[in-house]
Amino acid sequence: MSYNSSYSPNYYSMDDILATQERIPCKFLQKVPRMGRLNPSTEENDLKEGTDLELPLWLAIDCSMGRQPVVAPELPKIFKENYREILKADANAVDLHKFSLYFYELGSYVKGFDHRQEVHNILLHTFITRFRLIMDLANNSESDPSIQQKLDMLERRIYAAGHAAASKLNKWLLESGAQLEAAVLVTNHKKRKRVDDDLIGWN
Amino acid sequence: MFAEKACNLIKELSRNEGVLPPYNMDLVKEVCTEIKLLDEQNKSDGAAVANESGIANYSNELYPTLRVGVAAVKRNVRCLMAYHYNRLRTLRTMRWEFGSVLPPDVKANLNSNEIEWFSKYSRSLTKYMMSLGDEGLNLGVNLRPPKSLYIEVRCLVDYGKYELSDGTVLLLKKDSRHFLPRSECEELITQGVFQHIV
Numbered sequence: 428m429s430y431n432s433s434y435s436p437n438y439y440s441m442d443d444i445l446a447t448q449e450r451i452p453c454k455f456l457q458k459v460p461r462m463g464r465l466n467p468s469t470e471e472n473d474l475k476e477g478t479d480l481e482l483p484l485w486l487a488i489d490c491s492m493g494r495q496p497v498v499a500p501e502l503p504k505i506f507k508e509n510y511r512e513i514l515k516a517d518a519n520a521v522d523l524h525k526f527s528l529y530f531y532e533l534g535s536y537v538k539g540f541d542h543r544q545e546v547h548n549i550l551l552h553t554f555i556t557r558f559r560l561i562m563d564l565a566n567n568s569e570s571d572p573s574i575q576q577k578l579d580m581l582e583r584r585i586y587a588a589g590h591a592a593a594s595k596l597n598k599w600l601l602e603s604g605a606q607l608e609a610a611v612l613v614t615n616h617k618k619r620k621r622v623d624d625d626l627i628g629w630n
Numbered sequence: 631m632f633a634e635k636a637c638n639l640i641k642e643l644s645r646n647e648g649v650l651p652p653y654n655m656d657l658v659k660e661v662c663t664e665i666k667l668l669d670e671q672n673k674s675d676g677a678a679v680a681n682e683s684g685i686a687n688y689s690n691e692l693y694p695t696l697r698v699g700v701a702a703v704k705r706n707v708r709c710l711m712a713y714h715y716n717r718l719r720t721l722r723t724m725r726w727e728f729g730s731v732l733p734p735d736v737k738a739n740l741n742s743n744e745i746e747w748f749s750k751y752s753r754s755l756t757k758y759m760m761s762l763g764d765e766g767l768n769l770g771v772n773l774r775p776p777k778s779l780y781i782e783v784r785c786l787v788d789y790g791k792y793e794l795s796d797g798t799v800l801l802l803k804k805d806s807r808h809f810l811p812r813s814e815c816e817e818l819i820t821q822g823v824f825q826h827i828v
Contacts, residue, residue, distance in 0.1 A: 439712045444640050459694040465631070483631070489701035490694075497694040602828065607774065607781070607812075609822040610727030615648050616736065617822055 442580060446529035447488070450481040451537065453498040484536055500540050503533070511549045518556040523579040530579040557582065565589030632668070632702035636661045636709030643716055650720055653741040658710065665706045672699040721748055725755065726770060729821055771816040781812050783824040792818075 437443060459465075459474040466480055474480075482490075482498065490497040504510065505526045514521060523530050531550060538546040564574060565586050578586060609617075639657055675696045721744060724732060730752045737745065760766040789802035794814050802808075802823070808815075818824045 438708060439715045441640050441644050441712060441716060444637065444709060444712055445644060448637050457694045458691070459698060460691055461695055462698055465698075483633075485705050486632070486698065486701055489704070490697055495693075497697055603777075606828050607816060607819045607826040609825075610820045612648060612724055612727040613820065613822040616728075616733065619649065620735070 442529065442532065446532035447485040447536070448483050449503070449527060449529065449533050450483055451487055451503045452479065452501045453482045453487050453491075454479050454501065455498050457495070457497050459497065484533070488536065500537070502537055502540055502546065503527075505530070506534060506537060506541070506546050506549070511545060514549055514553050518553045519560050521553075522577045523553075523557070523582065524577055526579070528580055531581045558585075561586050562589065566593050632664075632698075633705040633709060635664065636706045636713075639713045640709055643713060648720075650717060650724075650736060650739050652739040653717070653744065655741065658713070661706055661710055665703055665710075668699055668703050668706070672696060672703065675699065717744065718747065722751065725752055727820065729770070729817060730756070768817075770820070771813060776812050779812060780809055781815070782807065782809050782827045783815050783819065784808075784827055785823065786825055787823055789818075789823050 455474060455476055455478045458476045461472060462474045463469060463471045465482070466474060466478060482500075487498060487500040491500050510526070527533050531554065534546060534550045538544075538550065541547075561578070561582055566589070575583070575586065635657055639654060639661065642651055642654060642657075645651075675692045678692050679690045679696055721740070724736065725748065728736070732748070740748070759769055762769075785802045785804060785806045785808070788804045792800050792802050794800065794810075800808065807827075808824075815824050819826055
Protein backbone atom coordinates (compact mmCIF):
# COMPACT_ATOMS: atom_id res chain seq x y z
CA MET A 428 0.00 0.00 0.00
CA SER A 429 1.36 3.40 -0.77
CA TYR A 430 0.04 6.87 -0.40
CA ASN A 431 -1.17 8.51 -3.52
CA SER A 432 1.79 8.58 -5.83
CA SER A 433 0.41 9.95 -9.05
CA TYR A 434 1.96 12.99 -10.59
CA SER A 435 1.22 16.60 -11.34
CA PRO A 436 -1.35 18.12 -11.73
CA ASN A 437 -2.57 15.99 -8.84
CA TYR A 438 -3.21 18.53 -6.09
CA TYR A 439 -2.90 16.01 -3.25
CA SER A 440 0.13 14.12 -4.51
CA MET A 441 2.75 14.02 -1.78
CA ASP A 442 5.50 13.21 -4.26
CA ASP A 443 4.65 16.30 -6.22
CA ILE A 444 4.65 18.44 -3.07
CA LEU A 445 8.02 17.09 -1.98
CA ALA A 446 9.48 17.51 -5.47
CA THR A 447 8.36 21.12 -5.67
CA GLN A 448 10.07 21.76 -2.34
CA GLU A 449 13.52 21.34 -3.95
CA ARG A 450 15.43 24.59 -4.22
CA ILE A 451 16.58 26.06 -7.50
CA PRO A 452 18.73 29.14 -8.14
CA CYS A 453 16.81 32.29 -9.08
CA LYS A 454 17.53 35.91 -9.89
CA PHE A 455 15.16 38.64 -8.77
CA LEU A 456 14.07 40.93 -11.59
CA GLN A 457 12.13 43.35 -9.43
CA LYS A 458 12.57 44.88 -6.05
CA VAL A 459 10.38 43.09 -3.52
CA PRO A 460 9.57 45.27 -0.50
CA ARG A 461 9.39 43.66 2.96
CA MET A 462 10.57 40.24 1.78
CA GLY A 463 14.12 40.67 3.02
CA ARG A 464 13.76 37.67 5.30
CA LEU A 465 13.77 35.37 2.29
CA ASN A 466 17.46 36.12 2.03
CA PRO A 467 19.24 34.90 5.17
CA SER A 468 22.51 36.65 4.30
CA THR A 469 21.23 40.22 4.71
CA GLU A 470 19.29 42.01 7.39
CA GLU A 471 17.66 44.52 5.10
CA ASN A 472 13.93 44.80 4.98
CA ASP A 473 13.59 44.85 1.21
CA LEU A 474 14.82 42.35 -1.31
CA LYS A 475 16.85 44.18 -3.96
CA GLU A 476 16.54 43.81 -7.69
CA GLY A 477 19.24 41.49 -9.05
CA THR A 478 19.64 39.39 -5.90
CA ASP A 479 20.61 35.76 -6.50
CA LEU A 480 18.79 33.40 -4.20
CA GLU A 481 17.81 29.74 -4.02
CA LEU A 482 14.03 29.48 -3.88
CA PRO A 483 11.81 26.43 -3.56
CA LEU A 484 10.43 25.34 -6.90
CA TRP A 485 6.80 26.16 -6.06
CA LEU A 486 7.64 29.78 -5.35
CA ALA A 487 9.94 30.09 -8.35
CA ILE A 488 7.29 28.75 -10.72
CA ASP A 489 4.54 30.91 -9.30
CA CYS A 490 6.60 34.10 -9.45
CA SER A 491 8.15 33.56 -12.87
CA MET A 492 4.81 33.38 -14.69
CA GLY A 493 2.87 36.21 -16.23
CA ARG A 494 3.70 39.36 -18.08
CA GLN A 495 5.91 40.77 -15.35
CA PRO A 496 7.88 37.93 -13.78
CA VAL A 497 9.29 38.68 -10.33
CA VAL A 498 12.11 36.15 -10.58
CA ALA A 499 14.02 34.48 -13.38
CA PRO A 500 14.65 30.82 -12.53
CA GLU A 501 17.82 29.09 -13.68
CA LEU A 502 18.67 25.44 -14.21
CA PRO A 503 19.77 23.61 -11.05
CA LYS A 504 23.32 22.38 -11.32
CA ILE A 505 22.36 18.73 -11.76
CA PHE A 506 20.81 19.62 -15.12
CA LYS A 507 23.71 21.76 -16.29
CA GLU A 508 26.13 20.76 -19.00
CA ASN A 509 28.72 19.01 -16.80
CA TYR A 510 26.17 16.75 -15.19
CA ARG A 511 24.44 16.10 -18.49
CA GLU A 512 27.76 14.85 -19.86
CA ILE A 513 28.06 12.38 -16.99
CA LEU A 514 24.59 11.05 -17.67
CA LYS A 515 25.29 10.79 -21.37
CA ALA A 516 28.47 8.81 -20.74
CA ASP A 517 26.79 6.07 -18.70
CA ALA A 518 23.53 6.69 -16.94
CA ASN A 519 23.63 3.27 -15.30
CA ALA A 520 26.73 4.06 -13.29
CA VAL A 521 25.25 7.18 -11.72
CA ASP A 522 23.91 7.38 -8.18
CA LEU A 523 20.72 9.22 -9.12
CA HIS A 524 19.60 9.30 -5.51
CA LYS A 525 22.53 11.61 -4.76
CA PHE A 526 21.67 13.87 -7.71
CA SER A 527 18.19 14.48 -6.43
CA LEU A 528 15.52 12.45 -4.70
CA TYR A 529 13.04 13.48 -7.36
CA PHE A 530 15.28 13.64 -10.40
CA TYR A 531 12.62 13.08 -13.06
CA GLU A 532 9.91 15.18 -11.48
CA LEU A 533 12.27 18.06 -10.91
CA GLY A 534 13.55 17.65 -14.45
CA SER A 535 10.13 17.82 -15.98
CA TYR A 536 9.48 21.07 -14.12
CA VAL A 537 12.75 22.77 -14.99
CA LYS A 538 12.96 21.57 -18.57
CA GLY A 539 10.95 24.65 -19.53
CA PHE A 540 13.80 26.93 -18.42
CA ASP A 541 16.08 25.45 -21.06
CA HIS A 542 15.08 26.38 -24.57
CA ARG A 543 17.39 24.06 -26.43
CA GLN A 544 15.54 21.00 -25.12
CA GLU A 545 18.75 19.52 -23.76
CA VAL A 546 17.17 18.73 -20.42
CA HIS A 547 14.21 17.13 -22.14
CA ASN A 548 16.52 14.85 -24.09
CA ILE A 549 18.70 13.92 -21.15
CA LEU A 550 15.66 12.97 -19.05
CA LEU A 551 14.45 10.60 -21.74
CA HIS A 552 17.91 9.21 -22.32
CA THR A 553 18.50 8.59 -18.62
CA PHE A 554 15.17 6.90 -18.10
CA ILE A 555 15.44 4.64 -21.14
CA THR A 556 18.98 3.58 -20.26
CA ARG A 557 18.23 2.89 -16.63
CA PHE A 558 14.89 1.18 -17.18
CA ARG A 559 16.58 -2.04 -18.24
CA LEU A 560 18.60 -2.02 -15.03
CA ILE A 561 15.46 -1.58 -12.95
CA MET A 562 13.68 -4.36 -14.79
CA ASP A 563 16.63 -6.67 -14.17
CA LEU A 564 16.64 -5.77 -10.50
CA ALA A 565 12.92 -6.34 -10.08
CA ASN A 566 13.06 -9.80 -11.61
CA ASN A 567 16.19 -10.92 -9.77
CA SER A 568 15.71 -9.56 -6.30
CA GLU A 569 18.40 -11.84 -4.85
CA SER A 570 21.06 -9.65 -6.42
CA ASP A 571 22.79 -6.97 -4.39
CA PRO A 572 20.15 -4.96 -2.52
CA SER A 573 22.45 -1.97 -2.04
CA ILE A 574 21.99 -1.06 -5.70
CA GLN A 575 18.48 0.05 -4.77
CA GLN A 576 20.07 2.97 -2.96
CA LYS A 577 21.07 4.44 -6.30
CA LEU A 578 17.52 4.86 -7.58
CA ASP A 579 15.47 8.02 -7.40
CA MET A 580 11.93 7.96 -6.02
CA LEU A 581 10.17 7.30 -9.33
CA GLU A 582 12.54 4.44 -10.09
CA ARG A 583 12.05 3.04 -6.61
CA ARG A 584 8.31 2.91 -7.11
CA ILE A 585 8.74 1.17 -10.44
CA TYR A 586 11.15 -1.26 -8.82
CA ALA A 587 8.77 -1.98 -5.93
CA ALA A 588 5.82 -2.49 -8.27
CA GLY A 589 7.85 -4.74 -10.55
CA HIS A 590 9.17 -6.74 -7.64
CA ALA A 591 5.70 -7.23 -6.16
CA ALA A 592 4.30 -8.32 -9.52
CA ALA A 593 7.13 -10.78 -10.07
CA SER A 594 6.68 -12.40 -6.67
CA LYS A 595 2.90 -12.57 -7.16
CA LEU A 596 3.38 -14.32 -10.48
CA ASN A 597 5.83 -16.79 -8.94
CA LYS A 598 3.47 -17.56 -6.13
CA TRP A 599 0.59 -18.12 -8.49
CA LEU A 600 2.65 -20.43 -10.67
CA LEU A 601 3.83 -22.47 -7.67
CA GLU A 602 0.76 -22.58 -5.43
CA SER A 603 -1.93 -21.23 -7.75
CA GLY A 604 -2.51 -18.52 -5.17
CA ALA A 605 -5.05 -20.45 -3.11
CA GLN A 606 -3.70 -19.50 0.30
CA LEU A 607 -5.56 -16.81 2.18
CA GLU A 608 -3.41 -14.17 3.78
CA ALA A 609 -3.60 -11.33 6.23
CA ALA A 610 -3.93 -7.86 4.76
CA VAL A 611 -0.76 -5.84 4.18
CA LEU A 612 -1.58 -3.09 6.68
CA VAL A 613 -2.40 -5.70 9.32
CA THR A 614 0.92 -7.49 8.85
CA ASN A 615 2.83 -4.21 8.99
CA HIS A 616 0.97 -3.24 12.12
CA LYS A 617 1.88 -6.54 13.79
CA LYS A 618 5.52 -6.24 12.86
CA ARG A 619 5.69 -2.76 14.32
CA LYS A 620 4.01 -3.93 17.47
CA ARG A 621 6.55 -6.70 17.84
CA VAL A 622 9.37 -4.18 17.67
CA ASP A 623 7.63 -1.95 20.22
CA ASP A 624 7.06 -4.89 22.56
CA ASP A 625 10.70 -5.88 22.29
CA LEU A 626 11.78 -2.37 23.18
CA ILE A 627 9.53 -2.33 26.21
CA GLY A 628 10.90 -5.72 27.19
CA TRP A 629 14.42 -4.37 27.17
CA ASN A 630 13.66 -1.41 29.38
CA MET B 631 11.19 30.40 4.46
CA PHE B 632 7.44 30.18 3.92
CA ALA B 633 5.52 26.91 4.14
CA GLU B 634 8.45 25.07 5.69
CA LYS B 635 6.33 23.76 8.54
CA ALA B 636 3.55 22.67 6.23
CA CYS B 637 6.04 20.69 4.21
CA ASN B 638 7.28 19.02 7.38
CA LEU B 639 3.78 17.62 7.82
CA ILE B 640 3.99 16.02 4.40
CA LYS B 641 7.49 14.71 5.06
CA GLU B 642 6.26 13.11 8.26
CA LEU B 643 3.53 11.26 6.35
CA SER B 644 5.80 10.14 3.55
CA ARG B 645 8.30 8.73 6.04
CA ASN B 646 5.55 6.61 7.57
CA GLU B 647 4.19 4.95 4.46
CA GLY B 648 1.64 2.25 5.26
CA VAL B 649 1.02 3.31 8.88
CA LEU B 650 -0.68 6.31 10.38
CA PRO B 651 1.59 8.51 12.49
CA PRO B 652 -0.06 10.40 15.38
CA TYR B 653 -2.09 13.40 14.22
CA ASN B 654 0.28 16.36 14.55
CA MET B 655 -2.05 18.91 16.13
CA ASP B 656 0.72 21.32 17.15
CA LEU B 657 2.21 21.60 13.71
CA VAL B 658 -1.20 21.94 12.05
CA LYS B 659 -2.01 24.81 14.39
CA GLU B 660 1.28 26.50 13.66
CA VAL B 661 0.63 26.26 9.92
CA CYS B 662 -2.83 27.76 10.41
CA THR B 663 -1.30 30.69 12.30
CA GLU B 664 1.19 31.22 9.48
CA ILE B 665 -1.64 31.28 6.95
CA LYS B 666 -3.58 33.79 9.03
CA LEU B 667 -0.60 36.13 9.36
CA LEU B 668 0.18 35.93 5.66
CA ASP B 669 -3.44 36.50 4.79
CA GLU B 670 -3.68 39.64 6.90
CA GLN B 671 -0.61 41.04 5.26
CA ASN B 672 -1.85 40.12 1.79
CA LYS B 673 -5.12 41.91 2.49
CA SER B 674 -3.42 45.15 3.40
CA ASP B 675 -1.00 44.89 0.45
CA GLY B 676 -3.87 44.01 -1.84
CA ALA B 677 -5.82 47.07 -0.73
CA ALA B 678 -2.83 49.27 -1.55
CA VAL B 679 -2.42 47.71 -4.99
CA ALA B 680 -6.13 47.87 -5.77
CA ASN B 681 -6.22 51.61 -5.12
CA GLU B 682 -4.47 52.23 -8.37
CA SER B 683 -6.43 51.49 -11.48
CA GLY B 684 -5.83 49.42 -14.60
CA ILE B 685 -2.31 48.86 -15.83
CA ALA B 686 -0.86 50.82 -12.95
CA ASN B 687 -1.65 47.81 -10.76
CA TYR B 688 1.35 45.99 -12.11
CA SER B 689 3.75 48.83 -11.57
CA ASN B 690 2.87 49.25 -7.91
CA GLU B 691 5.86 48.64 -5.74
CA LEU B 692 3.98 46.20 -3.54
CA TYR B 693 2.77 44.03 -6.40
CA PRO B 694 5.70 41.57 -6.27
CA THR B 695 5.34 41.27 -2.49
CA LEU B 696 1.69 40.44 -2.95
CA ARG B 697 2.51 37.72 -5.45
CA VAL B 698 4.99 36.08 -3.11
CA GLY B 699 2.50 36.30 -0.26
CA VAL B 700 -0.33 34.75 -2.23
CA ALA B 701 1.92 31.96 -3.50
CA ALA B 702 2.92 31.16 0.10
CA VAL B 703 -0.71 30.98 1.25
CA LYS B 704 -1.61 28.71 -1.66
CA ARG B 705 1.29 26.43 -0.86
CA ASN B 706 0.42 26.23 2.83
CA VAL B 707 -3.19 25.39 2.04
CA ARG B 708 -2.13 22.72 -0.43
CA CYS B 709 0.13 21.03 2.12
CA LEU B 710 -2.58 21.09 4.79
CA MET B 711 -5.18 19.65 2.44
CA ALA B 712 -2.83 16.96 1.20
CA TYR B 713 -1.94 16.01 4.78
CA HIS B 714 -5.53 15.43 5.77
CA TYR B 715 -6.56 13.87 2.47
CA ASN B 716 -3.77 11.33 2.48
CA ARG B 717 -4.46 10.40 6.08
CA LEU B 718 -8.08 9.73 5.18
CA ARG B 719 -7.03 7.55 2.27
CA THR B 720 -4.97 5.38 4.59
CA LEU B 721 -7.84 5.28 7.02
CA ARG B 722 -10.16 4.13 4.27
CA THR B 723 -7.80 1.29 3.34
CA MET B 724 -7.68 0.37 7.01
CA ARG B 725 -11.46 -0.04 7.07
CA TRP B 726 -11.12 -2.70 4.38
CA GLU B 727 -8.13 -4.45 5.90
CA PHE B 728 -8.72 -4.28 9.66
CA GLY B 729 -12.53 -4.42 9.49
CA SER B 730 -14.90 -2.09 11.29
CA VAL B 731 -12.98 -2.15 14.60
CA LEU B 732 -9.54 -0.55 14.63
CA PRO B 733 -6.80 -1.76 16.99
CA PRO B 734 -6.56 0.61 19.98
CA ASP B 735 -3.02 1.79 19.21
CA VAL B 736 -4.07 2.83 15.72
CA LYS B 737 -7.11 4.59 17.10
CA ALA B 738 -4.93 6.52 19.54
CA ASN B 739 -3.18 8.21 16.59
CA LEU B 740 -6.37 9.68 15.14
CA ASN B 741 -7.93 13.00 15.94
CA SER B 742 -11.60 13.20 16.88
CA ASN B 743 -12.76 14.26 13.41
CA GLU B 744 -10.99 11.32 11.86
CA ILE B 745 -12.63 8.91 14.30
CA GLU B 746 -16.00 10.38 13.42
CA TRP B 747 -15.25 10.09 9.70
CA PHE B 748 -14.21 6.48 10.15
CA SER B 749 -17.42 5.48 11.89
CA LYS B 750 -19.50 7.32 9.28
CA TYR B 751 -17.63 5.66 6.45
CA SER B 752 -17.98 2.32 8.14
CA ARG B 753 -21.71 2.85 8.55
CA SER B 754 -22.32 3.85 4.93
CA LEU B 755 -20.26 0.91 3.77
CA THR B 756 -22.30 -1.53 5.86
CA LYS B 757 -25.50 0.06 4.65
CA TYR B 758 -24.39 -0.30 1.05
CA MET B 759 -23.38 -3.91 1.49
CA MET B 760 -26.72 -4.70 3.15
CA SER B 761 -28.56 -3.19 0.20
CA LEU B 762 -26.94 -5.53 -2.33
CA GLY B 763 -28.91 -8.59 -3.42
CA ASP B 764 -31.65 -10.05 -1.26
CA GLU B 765 -29.80 -10.54 2.00
CA GLY B 766 -26.87 -8.24 1.51
CA LEU B 767 -23.40 -9.10 0.28
CA ASN B 768 -20.14 -8.82 2.18
CA LEU B 769 -17.68 -7.28 -0.25
CA GLY B 770 -14.76 -7.98 2.05
CA VAL B 771 -14.79 -11.75 1.52
CA ASN B 772 -14.30 -14.18 -1.36
CA LEU B 773 -11.60 -12.04 -2.91
CA ARG B 774 -9.87 -15.15 -4.21
CA PRO B 775 -11.60 -18.04 -5.94
CA PRO B 776 -12.25 -20.84 -3.41
CA LYS B 777 -10.76 -24.28 -4.01
CA SER B 778 -12.70 -26.04 -1.28
CA LEU B 779 -15.58 -25.32 1.08
CA TYR B 780 -13.66 -26.11 4.25
CA ILE B 781 -10.15 -25.02 5.12
CA GLU B 782 -7.76 -25.69 7.95
CA VAL B 783 -6.62 -22.73 10.01
CA ARG B 784 -4.37 -22.10 12.98
CA CYS B 785 -5.18 -19.46 15.52
CA LEU B 786 -2.38 -16.95 16.05
CA VAL B 787 -3.70 -15.05 19.07
CA ASP B 788 -5.88 -15.65 22.12
CA TYR B 789 -9.06 -14.35 20.56
CA GLY B 790 -11.68 -15.66 23.00
CA LYS B 791 -15.14 -16.85 22.02
CA TYR B 792 -16.29 -16.72 18.43
CA GLU B 793 -19.77 -17.56 17.27
CA LEU B 794 -20.31 -19.20 13.90
CA SER B 795 -23.35 -18.41 11.81
CA ASP B 796 -24.99 -21.73 12.76
CA GLY B 797 -24.79 -20.80 16.44
CA THR B 798 -21.85 -22.96 17.47
CA VAL B 799 -19.50 -21.15 19.83
CA LEU B 800 -15.79 -21.83 19.42
CA LEU B 801 -13.09 -20.98 21.92
CA LEU B 802 -10.18 -19.59 19.93
CA LYS B 803 -6.91 -20.12 21.78
CA LYS B 804 -3.43 -19.43 20.56
CA ASP B 805 -2.01 -22.26 18.41
CA SER B 806 -5.30 -24.18 18.33
CA ARG B 807 -6.24 -25.72 14.98
CA HIS B 808 -9.66 -25.64 13.41
CA PHE B 809 -11.34 -27.05 10.35
CA LEU B 810 -13.94 -24.48 9.36
CA PRO B 811 -16.11 -23.36 6.46
CA ARG B 812 -14.05 -20.97 4.36
CA SER B 813 -16.68 -18.27 4.43
CA GLU B 814 -16.64 -18.20 8.26
CA CYS B 815 -12.96 -17.55 8.69
CA GLU B 816 -11.92 -15.48 5.70
CA GLU B 817 -12.38 -12.20 7.51
CA LEU B 818 -10.42 -13.39 10.53
CA ILE B 819 -7.57 -14.41 8.27
CA THR B 820 -7.48 -10.94 6.72
CA GLN B 821 -7.37 -9.45 10.21
CA GLY B 822 -4.44 -11.67 11.13
CA VAL B 823 -6.24 -13.79 13.77
CA PHE B 824 -6.02 -17.01 11.77
CA GLN B 825 -3.34 -18.41 9.57
CA HIS B 826 -4.43 -20.50 6.61
CA ILE B 827 -2.68 -23.88 6.49
CA VAL B 828 -2.34 -25.37 3.03
